[in-house]
Amino acid sequence: MPKVDSSILSSKDKIVSDLENIIDPKNVLSHSDELRPYETDGLTAYRKMPMMVVLPETVEEVSKVLKYCNENKIKVVPRGAGTGLSGGSLPLEDCILLAMGKFNKILEIDFTNRCVVTQPCVTNLAITHAVQDKGFYYAPDPSSQIACSIGGNVAENSGGVHSLKYGATTNNLLGIEVVLMDGTITRFGGKVMDAEGYDFLGLMTGSEGLLGVITEVTVKILRSPEVVQAALVGFPSIEDAGNCVAQIIAEGCIPAGMEIMDKALTKATNDYSKAGYPTDAEAMMIVEFDGTQHEVEAYIMRVKNIAERNNSSSLKISKSNAERLKFWAGRKAAFPACGVLAPDYMCMDGSIPRGKLAEVLNEISKLSKKYGLPVANAFHAGDGNLHPLIMFDANDKESLRKCEEFGAEILKYCVKVGGALTGEHGVGIEKRELMCEAFNNRDIQQQLTIKVALDPNSLLNPGKVYPILRKCAEEGRVHVHGGKTKFPDIPRF
Numbered sequence: 001m002p003k004v005d006s007s008i009l010s011s012k013d014k015i016v017s018d019l020e021n022i023i024d025p026k027n028v029l030s031h032s033d034e035l036r037p038y039e040t041d042g043l044t045a046y047r048k049m050p051m052m053v054v055l056p057e058t059v060e061e062v063s064k065v066l067k068y069c070n071e072n073k074i075k076v077v078p079r080g081a082g083t084g085l086s087g088g089s090l091p092l093e094d095c096i097l098l099a100m101g102k103f104n105k106i107l108e109i110d111f112t113n114r115c116v117v118t119q120p121c122v123t124n125l126a127i128t129h130a131v132q133d134k135g136f137y138y139a140p141d142p143s144s145q146i147a148c149s150i151g152g153n154v155a156e157n158s159g160g161v162h163s164l165k166y167g168a169t170t171n172n173l174l175g176i177e178v179v180l181m182d183g184t185i186t187r188f189g190g191k192v193m194d195a196e197g198y199d200f201l202g203l204m205t206g207s208e209g210l211l212g213v214i215t216e217v218t219v220k221i222l223r224s225p226e227v228v229q230a231a232l233v234g235f236p237s238i239e240d241a242g243n244c245v246a247q248i249i250a251e252g253c254i255p256a257g258m259e260i261m262d263k264a265l266t267k268a269t270n271d272y273s274k275a276g277y278p279t280d281a282e283a284m285m286i287v288e289f290d291g292t293q294h295e296v297e298a299y300i301m302r303v304k305n306i307a308e309r310n311n312s313s314s315l316k317i318s319k320s321n322a323e324r325l326k327f328w329a330g331r332k333a334a335f336p337a338c339g340v341l342a343p344d345y346m347c348m349d350g351s352i353p354r355g356k357l358a359e360v361l362n363e364i365s366k367l368s369k370k371y372g373l374p375v376a377n378a379f380h381a382g383d384g385n386l387h388p389l390i391m392f393d394a395n396d397k398e399s400l401r402k403c404e405e406f407g408a409e410i411l412k413y414c415v416k417v418g419g420a421l422t423g424e425h426g427v428g429i430e431k432r433e434l435m436c437e438a439f440n441n442r443d444i445q446q447q448l449t450i451k452v453a454l455d456p457n458s459l460l461n462p463g464k465v466y467p468i469l470r471k472c473a474e475e476g477r478v479h480v481h482g483g484k485t486k487f488p489d490i491p492r493f
Contacts, residue, residue, distance in 0.1 A: 001048075001092060001429075001463045001468070002075070002092065002462045002463045002468070004092075004093050004094045005073075005075075005094045006094075008051070008073070008074055008075075008094045009051065009093070009094050012030070012051055012052070015051075015052070015072070015074065015096075016028060016030050016052060018068065019052075019054060019065065019068070019096075022061065022064045022065060022068060023054065023056055023057070023061045023064070023065065024057070027054065027055040027056065027057065027102075028052065028053075028054055028055075029052060029053040029054075029055070030051075030052040030053075032049065034053065035049050035050055035052070035053055036049070038050055038053050038079065038082070038091060038097050038099065039091065040082075040090065041079070041082040041083070041084045041085075041087060041088065041089045041090060042082065042083045042084050042085040042144075043084070043085055043086060043087040043090070043346075043428065043429075043430060044344070044394070045344065045346065045394050045400055045403075046087055046090055046429065047090075048090060048091050048092060048093060049091065049093065050077065050091035050092065050093075050095050050096070050097040051092075051093065051094050051095055051096065052096055052097070053096075053097045053099050054096055054097070054098055054099065055099045055100075055101060055102055056098070056100070056102065056103075057102045057103075059177065059179065059185060059215045059216075062098070062179045062213055062215055063179050063183040063184075063185050064183065065096070065098065066098075066179055066180070066181055066182070066183050066213065067182060067183030069096060069181075069459060070181050070182050070183065070457065070459060073457055073459065074094075074095070074096055074459065075092055075094060075095040075096070075459050075460075075462055076095060076096050076097075076098050076181070076213075076459055076460055076461070077089060077090070077091050077092060077095045077096070077097050077098065077209070077461050078098045078100065078155075078209040078213045078214075078460070078461060079097055079098065079099050079100065080100055080101075080120060080121055080148075080149035080151045080152035080155070081101075081121065081123070081147055081148050081149040081152055083144045083147050083148040083149075083152065084152060084156060084425070084426065084428065085347050085349065085425045085430075086156075086349070086422070086425045086426045086427060086428030086429065086430040086431060087428040087429035087430050087464070088155070088156065088208050088209065088426050088427075088428035088429075088461070088464055089209070089461075090428070090429055090464075092462070092463065098213060100120055100121050100149075100151060100213070100215075101121050102121070103119035103120050103121045103151070103215060104119060104121040104122055105118070105119050105122065106118045106119070106122055106126070106127070106130050107119060107216070109130060109131060110191065111131075111134060111136070113191045113192075114136070114220055114221050114222070114223075115174055115191050115218055115219060115220050115221060116130065116131065116138070116218070116219055116221055117216065117217070117218045118150055118216070118217050118218075118219070119151075119215070119216060119217075120149055120150060120151025120152075120154070120214045120215060120216070120217055121149045121150075121151060122149065122150050123145070123146065123147060123148065123149060123150070124138070124140065124141065124142060124144075124145040124146075124148050124149070124150055124153055124158075125141075125145040125146050127150065127219065127221070131221050132224070135223060135224045136221040136222060136223060136224060137221065137222060137224055138172070138219060138221055138222075139162050139163075139166035139167070139172055139222055140153065140158060140159060140160050140162070140163060140166070140167075140168060140169050140172055141160035141161050141162050142158045142159065142160040142424070143160070143161075143331075143332055143334070143335060145160065150217050150219065151214045151217060153169045154169055154173060154176060154204070154205055154206075154214055154217055155206070155207065155208050155209050155214065155426070156169075156206065156208060156424065156425060156426040157169050157170050157205050157206035157424065157426075158424050159380065159383070159385065159423065159424040160380075160424070161257040161259060161288075161328070161331070161380065162256050162257045163380065163383060163385075163424075164254070164255060164256070164257060164258055164380065164382035164383050165254050165255065165256045165257070165290075166222070166256070168424060169205060170202065170205045170206065172219050172220050173189070173201065173205060173217070173218070173219055173220075174189050174190060174191055174192065174193060174218040174219060174220055175187065175188060175189030175190045175191065175195075175201065175217075175218035176188055176189060176201060176204060176214050176216060176217055176218070177214070177215045177216035177217075178204060178211075178212040178213065178214050178215065179212060179213045179215055180211075180212045180454055180455075181212070181454065181455040181457075181459055181460045185215075187216075188200040188201040188204060189201040189218065190218065191218060193220075203450070206426070208426050208427065208428065208461065208464055208465055209460065209461040209464070210451055210455070210460055210461050210464060210465060211450070211451065211454045211455065211460070212454065212460070213460075225256075225290035225291055226291065226292050226293065227290065227291065227292060227293045227296045228256070228288065228289070228290040228296070228321070228324060229288070229289060229290075229296050229297075229300055229317065229318055229324065230286055230287065230288040230289075230317075230318045230324045230327050230328070231286070231287050231288075231300055231303055231304070231307075231315060231316065231317050231318070232277065232278075232284070232285075232286055232314075232315070232316040232317075232318075232327050233284070233285045233286075233287065233303075233307045233312050233314065233315050233316075234277075234278035234280070234281030234283070234284050234285075234312060234313045234314035234315075235281055235282060235283045235284070235285065235307075235310070235311065235312055235313060236281065236282055236311055236313050237282050237283065237311075238260075238262060238282055238283045238358060238361050238362075238377075239358040239362075240283070240310045240311045240312070241260050241282075241283035241284075241285050241310075241381075242260075242354075242357035242358040242361065242381075243310050243358065244285065244306055244307055244310040244312070245258060245260065245285070245354055245357065245381040245382065246354050246355055246357070247306050247309070247310065248287065248302075248303060248306055248382075249354060249382065251302065251306065253289075253299055253302055253303065253306075255287045255288055255289055255299070255303075255382060256288045256289055256290045257286070257287070257288045257380075257382070258285065258286070258287045258288070258380070258381045258382035259285065259286045259287075259331050259378065259379070259380060259381060260283055260284065260285045260377075260378070260379055260381040261277075261283070261284050261331065261334060261376075261377065261378045262282065262283055262284075262361075262376060262377040262378075263281065263282050263283065263284075264341070264374070264375075264376040264377075265334055265337070265338070265376035265377060265378050265389070266278070266279070266281065266284045267279065268334075268337040268338055268340060268341055268376065269330045269331070269333060269334050269337045270330070271337070271340065272333055272336065272337035272340070273329055273330045273333040273337065275326060275327065275329060275330025275331075275333075276326065276330075277330055278313070278314045280313065280314075281313055281314060285307075285381065286327050286328065286331060287303055288324070288328075289303075300317060304317075331378070334378050335347065335378075335389070338376060338389050338391070341374065341376065341391050342374065342391030342392060342393065343392075343393045343394065343395065344391075344392055344393060344394040345376075345389045345390060345391050345392070346389070346390045346392065346403050346404075346407055347387055347388075347389050347425075348386070348387065348388045348389075348390065348407045348410055348411065349385070349386070349387060349422050349423050349424060349425035350385075350386050350410060350411045350414035350419060350420065350421060350422065350423060351383070351384050351385050351386070351414065351419045351420040351422070351423040352384045352386060352414050352417055352418070352419035353384055353417065353418050353419060354381070354382070354383075354384045356384075356417040356418065356419070357381070357384065359417065360386065360413060360414065360417060360419075361377060363410075363413050364377065364388055364410055367406055367409050367410065368406070370406075371402045371403075371405065371406040372402070373390055373391055373392055373399070373402055373403060373406055374390075374391040375388050375389060375390050375391065375406075376388070376389045376391070377389070380423070383423075384419065384423075385423035385424060386410075386414070386423070388407075388410055390403050390406055390407055407430075408434060411431060411434055411437070412434065412437055415437050415438050420438060421434055421435070421437065421438050426465075427464070427465045428464055428465070429463065429464060432463075432464065432465060432466065432467055432468065433467050433468070435465070435466065435467055436467060444466065447466070448466065451466075
């Protein structure tokens with residue numbers, strides 16, 4: 001992580017006093033017992049106590065706090081619900097953690113324009129709950145949707161089960177209000193898609209809190225479909241399941257959602273949620289279609305035929321909405337279900353071409369034997385987004401080290417076969433040192449140029465996304481003497 005600024009730590013009392021003059025003193029937390037809940041996010045293997053926590057209540061307060069920090073060279077780490085799995089909101093010892101938890105209100109529901117304007121710490125699922133009585137819903141649905149915040153979804157460009165058909169957050173985002181590091185309050189987008197000018201909305205989406213602090217979000221909502229039906233399919237091998245997925249897409253069937261879980265995860269989930277999944281199958285797939293009655297029935301029959309051609313061992317079609325929700329309840333509970341398999345697990349996140357699914361899963365199996373750590377696999381099969389869950393013991397440093405190396409090898413292999421380091425969890429600190437596997441010097445330099453333009457002092461969420469050990473090389477600060485670089489044997493961009 002970035003070097004701790006001892007001068008900032010020694011000025012803590014003054015900083016606390018200054019901030020108490022900017023916002024309500026009760027919203028400035030500085031004692032260790034108050035800070036403890038903020039020492040980690042969803043990536044619980046890493047912990048660090050922040051110098052202090054600030055909980056603003058208005059956009060103006062956010063602006064004043066950021067302006068103060070910018071003028072005094074104080075690092076700021078934004079935080080929403082803290083459910084992120086890549087360490088994106090992990091605090092720094094000399095930072096102010098800007099906790100946005102009080103920004104938790106839906107500001108406007110506009111059915112005419114089919115959008116919702118909300119503060120960033122409203123949960124993902126709360127948006128659907130607010131509009132479902134009128135026959136609408138919000139499509140992106142991460143597994144943590146009951147707890148994750150919409151602002152965090154924007155910061156990580158979260159997806160979910162239904163991103164295959166309806167896209168990730170970026171495809172459902174209309175506008176944001178954001179506060180820059182110097183305190184400037186600005187807006188990008190609005191209530192319509194594709195606003196004119198530069199795509200600053202796209203730039204901010206997935207920026208992981210490095211470019212600004214989101215204070216308002218406008219998302220589009222969709223009319224609930226006439227019919228929704230799901231099929232639960234078992235396969236004798238993970239290869240058969242992967243081939244089935246590829247053929248479903250190849251034949252022009254676009255499911256609303258399509259998920260696969262391996263046998264280890266299916267068993268854990270069955271025991272946890274009583275979902276009724278096939279226990280003898282090596283892989284289990286949920287595929288869901290929505291639309292009119294006629295087209296849903298036609299798609300389900302096509303999937304049944306494709307599954308049979310790929311050696312499916314069982315197939316169950318939902319006969320009611322309650323049964324369909326039971327199918328999904330198991331998948332939504334997959335992560336907590338893994339709590340019985342090991343003291344801890346690390347949820348990886350990578351993307352691959354659909355045709356490489358079986359190959360990558362076989363490689364994960366080999367790596368599991370190499371490192372001696374069990375792994376359970378769940379993934380958004382239709383868009384190739386893998387979520388291997390590596391089992392380990394966080395209290396055992398050697399086990400954690402193996403887990404980190406195992407995860408890094410999985411992600412490197414994803415890139416090798418034409419995929420990406422991340423699908424929806426972001427880079428954070430988890431994948432920071434792997435960025436060079438996916439991007440060359442020019443790519444990273446371009447990203448850093450944008451970062452410097454908006455945050456010249458690199459105070460906003462520092463130590464995230466961009467490799468620390470290679471930072472000087474990334475910024476073009478490698479000294480060249482006599483046409484030769486020092487330590488030529490060290491790999492460079």
